[in-house]
Structures are given as C-alpha cells and as structure tokens.
Amino acid sequence: MLRLPAYRYHAPRRLSDALELLARFGAEARVVAGGTDLIPNMKHRLFEPAHLIGLSRVDELHGIEVSDGWLTIGAAETLSSIASHPAVVASTPALAEAARHVAGPQIRNRATIGGNLCLDTRCTYYNQTEFWREALGYCLKKDGDTCHVTRVGKKCVAAHSADTPPVLMVLGAELDVVGVDGSRTVRVEDLFVADGIRNLRLQHGEILVRIRIPIRPTSRAVYRKLRQRGAVDFPLLTVVVAGERGDNGRWSDIRGVVTGLGSRPRALTGWDAIASDGRLDDDVIESLAQRAHAQCHPLENMIVDPDWRRAMVPVEISRALKALRTTTAD
Amino acid sequence: MSHTTEVVRLHVNGDSVEVGVPAHFTLVEALRYGLGLTGTKQGCDKGDCGACTVLVDGRPTLSCILPVQEAEDRQVTTVEGLATPEAVHPLQDEFDRHGAAQCGFCTPGILCSAAALLDGNPEPTRDEIREALSGNLCRCTGYTKIFVAVEAAAARRRGR
Incomplete structure (x- = not known):
C-alpha cells in the first residue's frame, strides 16, 4: 500500500473561489484536476501539500466548442472527452489521436488536458517511492544534490513526457491563464523551459483555464508515440509533424516537434531549407528525418537504451511524414 | 501534519451512505476500510495496474488515485454491485x-x-x-x- 500524506481537500465550484483558496494557502496548496499525475507523485512523497484544491467541479474550466475559427477546450476537460468529441475529431484529429494514446482508459476518464500540459517531468531516479529514493541518496530534482543520470551535471534532465503539448505546439495553440491579478495569454511553446526540476512558466497562484486552437483548413498534423507496451506507458519518444497543404498538392511550413527525451518539447529547426520547394518525396523525408536525428540527444533518464531511443527519432519522423503525405482533406 | 477526519457522502451500488474517513483517503481506502467493501482490490496503489477499477457515473475509474471527496455526489459501482440478488452478472x-x-x-x-x-x-x-x-x-x-x-x-x- 502507498498511503497519501495528510491534506485537506477543497472542492470549489467557481474559478474565483479556487484562486482565492490558492492565494490564501500559498505554498501550502496545490491545485489538482484529474490527479492521475499528482496523486501517485504524492504517494511517492514528491509533493506533500497541506491543501489540495480540486478543480474538476469548477464550471469555467469545462466545455469544448468551435467558434470564429477557434477550437476552445476547457482545461478540466478529460482526455476521454477530447479523444471522442466530434468537434475535436473533425477539426484537429491529431489532438484527438494524442489524447487517445495517453495511458489507459481509466486514466483518460479522469486525466485532463490542463493536467497533461502541466504534467511533471519524469525520470527513473525521480518517479520512485521515498524508500527507493532515500536508498540512493535522493536526486537533483527532489531532496538531493546529485544527478544519477549525468552523474556530474547540476542541471536536472528529467523528461517532458506528455502527449498533447507537442500537438498543441504544431497547431499554434494559445493558453488562457488566470491569476488573482488578472489573466494572460501564453503560447504553448512559451509554457515550457528546459529545466527538469520545473519546466513550466506558470507562477504559483495561477490556473490554466482554457486552451484555444486556431482551425486552419489547410493544416494537417500527424502524431506518433513510441512506448514499450501498447497501453498504460508514458512515451519513450513522441513525434508530431505538421504542414499546410496547398491546392496544388505542395506543402508549406513543414514543422515538427519531438518530446519524451529532454525537459521540454523540442521544436525541430532547419526544416524550412530542406522542404523549401513544397515537395514531400522520400528523399526530402529522409533529409528531414536525419536533420531531426542530429538535434536529439536522449540521456538515460528512463530505463531504456538511449541509443535506441535516439535511433528511433528518424524512424518515427519518417513514418509520421509519410503518414502526413497521405492525409486527406477534412 | 496530523490528519483530520471527514464525513463523506457516497452513493455506492445504489445505497447512499455517510462514512467517516481521514481526509487524505482515496476512494479505494474508503470502500475497503470505511465501508468493508473489499471486493475492490488495492494492487499497485499508484494507478498502473487497474485492479482498483470501479465505475464512477458509469465510467471505469482508478479508485486508488481518486481522492474520496471526488466521488461525492456521484454514483459509484463496485464489483459487489454488478450482481442482483437474483442472479450474478x-x-x-x-x-x-x-x-x-x-x-x-x-x-x-x-x-x-x-x-x-x-x-x-x-x-x-x-x-x-x-x-x-x-x-x-x-x-x-x-x-x-x-x-x-x-x-x-x-x-x-x-x-x-
């Protein structure tokens, strides 16, 4: 059995009440929506908040709708809802696909897209019980001063392991974040920093309220996930590719994001020059895949051979781009 | 921090019950140790294995990582609730x-x-x-x- 540390649970119905509770309890409090990431982490004593503020019943965090060319999703919508919602499937099928591949069915029935965006980074030496971590002298990310992955480094290299953020990045999604002092809009790629200890640019006291995704009829995106089993597991590697398909069959703005390796999702660079003439033939795809390979250097932050994970980058990129080539108009 | 006890109102297998549990209990702990419904199993106890699956408003849910308060005002069905008095499921x-x-x-x-x-x-x-x-x-x-x-x-x- 893994017991939770003691806490008080609060279940506000309004966003203003949640913000007020968060301000009142300060660093003693954490927000929780589905809890599928935070509760296991609390059982491992990675977090021990005295107050949990449950967001699942806050009305303002719910709803999925399309209006004025934007798909808007409340941050507390579950991954199950997103995977099966007709508006998501029709307008951003790659997002539905990513949501459908997170963990297993029971997790998706509780886990939220806001929680997936705010998922804590993961590492072999971090996602363990207190007993296990203590035996090794703890690690940089929690309670210790040694990184067991790099052994010498002073920079935490725990991996960003969420499935939906890379899709939201290639689609140009924006996030509405609210704090007691007002609201702000954050582009998804600006949410993350390359720091495994905490990779989110959210201030304490802020709550992610909704995700807004521009719907472009020309956009196509493909999501692929590498993991050990076909269900339950976190990704060992996630790749997402996207592009704008012109009427003449030529492509523009071919772009890709890789995650599951480092501490934040990584937008691949240098693709514009390779795919500049709009063709996506096998040679171009191979060049794009090799360019991705050169940019990815996974470390041993999961108990899976990092050389294999690296070798799979061009394989998965190539498969994704070939699938992108065959995507049809909606 | 010493724990506080809460009275939680649950609807389990068609019965409405009030159960006093530590505020940091999960649903599976409330079912097993508060209500004596030991059909639901506590396996990995961290959301990996599915042994603790119950239905919350009809949806399969992992009761080992669900704060018990999240089940309030919802319909919980455990394995004990699948059969009727007349017949097994x-x-x-x-x-x-x-x-x-x-x-x-x-x-x-x-x-x-x-x-x-x-x-x-x-x-x-x-x-x-x-x-x-x-x-x-x-x-x-x-x-x-x-x-x-x-x-x-x-x-x-x-x-x-």
Whole structure:
C-alpha cells in the first residue's frame, strides 16, 4: 500500500473561489484536476501539500466548442472527452489521436488536458517511492544534490513526457491563464523551459483555464508515440509533424516537434531549407528525418537504451511524414 | 501534519451512505476500510495496474488515485454491485465458465471495465474489448480467456 500524506481537500465550484483558496494557502496548496499525475507523485512523497484544491467541479474550466475559427477546450476537460468529441475529431484529429494514446482508459476518464500540459517531468531516479529514493541518496530534482543520470551535471534532465503539448505546439495553440491579478495569454511553446526540476512558466497562484486552437483548413498534423507496451506507458519518444497543404498538392511550413527525451518539447529547426520547394518525396523525408536525428540527444533518464531511443527519432519522423503525405482533406 | 477526519457522502451500488474517513483517503481506502467493501482490490496503489477499477457515473475509474471527496455526489459501482440478488452478472457467469479468473486479483477491476464496455457497446469486437481492458493488467491468464468470456457475456446479453 502507498498511503497519501495528510491534506485537506477543497472542492470549489467557481474559478474565483479556487484562486482565492490558492492565494490564501500559498505554498501550502496545490491545485489538482484529474490527479492521475499528482496523486501517485504524492504517494511517492514528491509533493506533500497541506491543501489540495480540486478543480474538476469548477464550471469555467469545462466545455469544448468551435467558434470564429477557434477550437476552445476547457482545461478540466478529460482526455476521454477530447479523444471522442466530434468537434475535436473533425477539426484537429491529431489532438484527438494524442489524447487517445495517453495511458489507459481509466486514466483518460479522469486525466485532463490542463493536467497533461502541466504534467511533471519524469525520470527513473525521480518517479520512485521515498524508500527507493532515500536508498540512493535522493536526486537533483527532489531532496538531493546529485544527478544519477549525468552523474556530474547540476542541471536536472528529467523528461517532458506528455502527449498533447507537442500537438498543441504544431497547431499554434494559445493558453488562457488566470491569476488573482488578472489573466494572460501564453503560447504553448512559451509554457515550457528546459529545466527538469520545473519546466513550466506558470507562477504559483495561477490556473490554466482554457486552451484555444486556431482551425486552419489547410493544416494537417500527424502524431506518433513510441512506448514499450501498447497501453498504460508514458512515451519513450513522441513525434508530431505538421504542414499546410496547398491546392496544388505542395506543402508549406513543414514543422515538427519531438518530446519524451529532454525537459521540454523540442521544436525541430532547419526544416524550412530542406522542404523549401513544397515537395514531400522520400528523399526530402529522409533529409528531414536525419536533420531531426542530429538535434536529439536522449540521456538515460528512463530505463531504456538511449541509443535506441535516439535511433528511433528518424524512424518515427519518417513514418509520421509519410503518414502526413497521405492525409486527406477534412 | 496530523490528519483530520471527514464525513463523506457516497452513493455506492445504489445505497447512499455517510462514512467517516481521514481526509487524505482515496476512494479505494474508503470502500475497503470505511465501508468493508473489499471486493475492490488495492494492487499497485499508484494507478498502473487497474485492479482498483470501479465505475464512477458509469465510467471505469482508478479508485486508488481518486481522492474520496471526488466521488461525492456521484454514483459509484463496485464489483459487489454488478450482481442482483437474483442472479450474478452475465460477465461473472461467463468468467466462471471460461476459466477467465485464475488468481482472481485483477478480476473485480476487469469485470467493472468490461461491464462499462457492454453497457455502451452491446456487440464489441475483439479489438474493442482489448482496448477497453488495456488498462487492466492480468499476470495469470494471458488475457485470451478473458476476451472470450466477455464475448460470451455480450452474446448472452443480446439474447442468443
């Protein structure tokens, strides 16, 4: 059995009440929506908040709708809802696909897209019980001063392991974040920093309220996930590719994001020059895949051979781009 | 921090009950140690294995990582709630007939996941059954007999 540390649970119905509770309890409090990431982490004593503020019943965090060319999703919508919602499937099928591949069915029935965006980074030496971590002298990310992955480094290299953020990045999604002092809009790629200890640019006291995704009829995106089993597991590697398909069959703005390796999702660079003439033939795809390979250097932050994970980058990129080539108009 | 006790109102298998539990209890702890409903199993206790699966408003949910307060005002169904006083659930009968339970530890969770599947999809394909049960680990059976039993229960419910 893994017991939770003691806490008080609060279940506000309004966003203003949640913000007020968060301000009142300060660093003693954490927000929780589905809890599928935070509760296991609390059982491992990675977090021990005295107050949990449950967001699942806050009305303002719910709803999925399309209006004025934007798909808007409340941050507390579950991954199950997103995977099966007709508006998501029709307008951003790659997002539905990513949501459908997170963990297993029971997790998706509780886990939220806001929680997936705010998922804590993961590492072999971090996602363990207190007993296990203590035996090794703890690690940089929690309670210790040694990184067991790099052994010498002073920079935490725990991996960003969420499935939906890379899709939201290639689609140009924006996030509405609210704090007691007002609201702000954050582009998804600006949410993350390359720091495994905490990779989110959210201030304490802020709550992610909704995700807004521009719907472009020309956009196509493909999501692929590498993991050990076909269900339950976190990704060992996630790749997402996207592009704008012109009427003449030529492509523009071919772009890709890789995650599951480092501490934040990584937008691949240098693709514009390779795919500049709009063709996506096998040679171009191979060049794009090799360019991705050169940019990815996974470390041993999961108990899976990092050389294999690296070798799979061009394989998965190539498969994704070939699938992108065959995507049809909606 | 010393813990506080809360009275939580739950609706379990059609009964409305109030149970006093530590405020940091999960739903499975409240079911097992507060209400004596030990059919729901506490396996990995961190959301990996699916043994603790119950239905919350009809949806398969991991009760080991659900703060008990999140189940308030919702309908909880555990393995104890699948049978009626007159008869076992067709899934339970077919699991028995087909030898789909060996050690039995994963069985309550699998029955709950499968019951939710059949409620929404009376004639699931093998792939749909596989997908619906993909969050429930079984270390004994190799799954085949479980899939066969679910298919047989589905057929029986359709009146064949």
